[in-house]
Amino acid sequence: MSGESALGWPRALAACAGVLLLTAACTASPPPQQYELTGQVLAVYADRQELAIKHEDIVGYMPGMTMSFPVATKSLMAGRTPGELITATLEVNALVGNLVAITHVGTAPLPDNTNTLAMVEGILQVGDVVPDAALVDQQDRRRSLSDWGGTPYLMTFIYTRCPLPNFCPAMNRNFASIQGSLAADAGLAGRLQLVSVSFDPEHDTPAVLAEFAAAHDTDPAVWTWLTGDRITTDRLAAKFGVSVIRGDASATEVVHNLRTTLVDAEGRVVKIYSGSEWTTDAVLADVRALLK
Ligand SMILES: [Cu+2]
CATH class of the missing domain: 2.40.50.320 (Copper binding periplasmic protein CusF)
Incomplete structure (x- = not known):
């Protein structure tokens, strides 16, 4: 579970x-x-x-x-x-x-507080090219996923209000740990980018993400936090196999799964890490293999 x-x-x-x-x-x-x-x-x-x-x-x-x-x-x-x-x-x-x-x-039609219908159109598999998407980063700059062309990146989906320590916060801890490992390894430094996309854009504005990024010791040269309009973030999350179901009772609770994806310099999916059980060591080994 x-x-x-x-x-x-x-x-x-x-x-x-x-x-x-x-x-x-x-x-x-x-x-x-x-x-x-x-x-x-x-x-x-x-x-x-x-x-x-x-x-x-x-x-x-x-x-x-x-x-x-x-x-x-x-x-x-x-x-x-x-x-x-x-x-x-x-x-x-x-x-x-x-x-x-x-x-x-x-x-029956799905409620409009979920992106799961978009998932029926298909989820990215290993080898697929990631589609472009127009987003905004924590410094309120317009960003496209194609900005990461030429550099491999590790992307995950989170929301800052996630209350469960072993879900989104675990992704944030893992990304902070990977950021540290990259900085400490001359063979890896500057060769992988980290991207965290919020699927709660109504709350996770660039200003909220900027504060959150600072709290996670984000090096903006390595790690980017993205948000956007809800249709865009919902569709993107669905493409990456992340279902987002917003609560009726409380806006702060979102039923979601976790998927973290390694993408190569050509924009192709290399590996998908499902859930929160993956280790940063396993990801770093895959990154080293990719960069060889
Ligand atoms: Cu969460």
């Missing part, structure tokens, strides 16, 4: 799931409980076998909200699409919930 922030209190559930799974494996657990769920699929995370679902109240378990649910089997993932209306059975063992049955009941 990684790279995902759920809305409201199940965030704690999401954050604790790894620990709880371990506990469940070591001690006798109470028999699983089953609940019926009705909702709309907003995003499909095939690699993690999870679905982001905006669901109605789950009687006896939780109020209606949007969150990501693990799916018990690969076959239940087959044919799942954003916009699909479903009923499902949620089986809860200790605090770990799993969807063990899913029934398609229809489709």
Whole structure:
């Protein structure tokens, strides 16, 4: 369970799931409980076998909200699409919930607070050329992704208000660490750029990003923070496989996954690091191989 922030209190559930799974494996657990769920699929995370679902109240378990649910089997993932209306059975063992049955009941337009429909048009794969996009940096300068032509770059998507330490803040820590490693290595210095794009442009203005960049010891010669109009950042995030679902209740909470992408000097995708489990050492090894 990684790279995902759920809305409201199940965030704690999401954050604790790894620990709880371990506990469940070591001690006798109470028999699983089953609940019926009705909702709309907003995003499909095939690699993690999870679905982001905006669901109605789950009687006896939780109020209606949007969150990501693990799916018990690969076959239940087959044919799942954003916009699909479903009923499902949620089986809860200790605090770990799993969807063990899913029934398609229809489709409906997606709410306009998500970019997941754009993801249906296709996500960049290794070898694909990154499309250009017009953005603005933390110094309020117009920037195009093509500005990075000729230099490899590592790009990730974040929002500054992310409340979960192991999600966006982990990306920021990793980028700061890579910035330090680049500076300390004569073979790497000046040969990789870092780019963090906000998918919360309403809040993350250039001024907000400038303050945030300073708080992360950003060297502007190496690390650029980008924002833009929401249509542009939503489409770009979707192209890079990042689904963005804004909360109804609270503007500060965004359900999203994490994808960090290494792009070569010709603008082609070299490698995609999903979630927050990747290490800066692994990325630096890939960068060294790329620069050879
Ligand atoms: Cu986040």
